[in-house]
Amino acid sequence: MNDDPRTDIGTPAPTPVGPSSAELRDQVERTRDELGKTVEALAAKADIKAQAKERTVAIKDQAAEKAALVSEHIRETAGHAARQVKDMTPRPLLGKAGRATTAARAGRTTLLVVGAAVAVLLLVRRSRGHHR
Incomplete structure (x- = not known):
């Protein structure tokens, strides 16, 4: 005999042609x-x-990068200009400028003391003028 499943009328049952239920679930x-x-x-x-927000962050980052590049370029250009000025300035003038800078730094304390004394004198004089 045949092991195929049969219907009530004796003909073989149709075999499923489509995908299995596991395949359908997948x-x-x-x-x-x-x-x-x-x-x-x-x-x-x-x-x-x-x-x-994403676009804002991207633009902010780009601006920061460009600012850093421009800043670096300015530093390099300023340094180059300073070297050129120093190279083109006559030696005697450089010496005088250096001495003037040193004197100004040394005399800064004296200048501050004199300025404070003048300010105190003006304040005292002004206050005495109001009392009369």
Whole structure:
């Protein structure tokens, strides 16, 4: 005899032609995952506030980078200009400028004391003028 399942009328039962239930479950799970990713991508595109924040951060970073580059360029240019001025300045003038700088630094204390004394004298004189 034949081991094929039979229907009530004696003919063999039809064999399933499509995918098995396990394959269908796997396919449904993959579709769910893909759909979830698609929904997340659409939500991210629709979030204008988040996009604006990201763009703001990107622009801020670019501005900081450019500012650093410009600052470095200015330092290099200033250093180069200072070297050129020093190279072009006659030696006797450099010596006089150095001595004048040293004298100004040394006399700074004296200048501050004299300035404070003048300020005190003016304040005393002014206060005596109000009492008369």
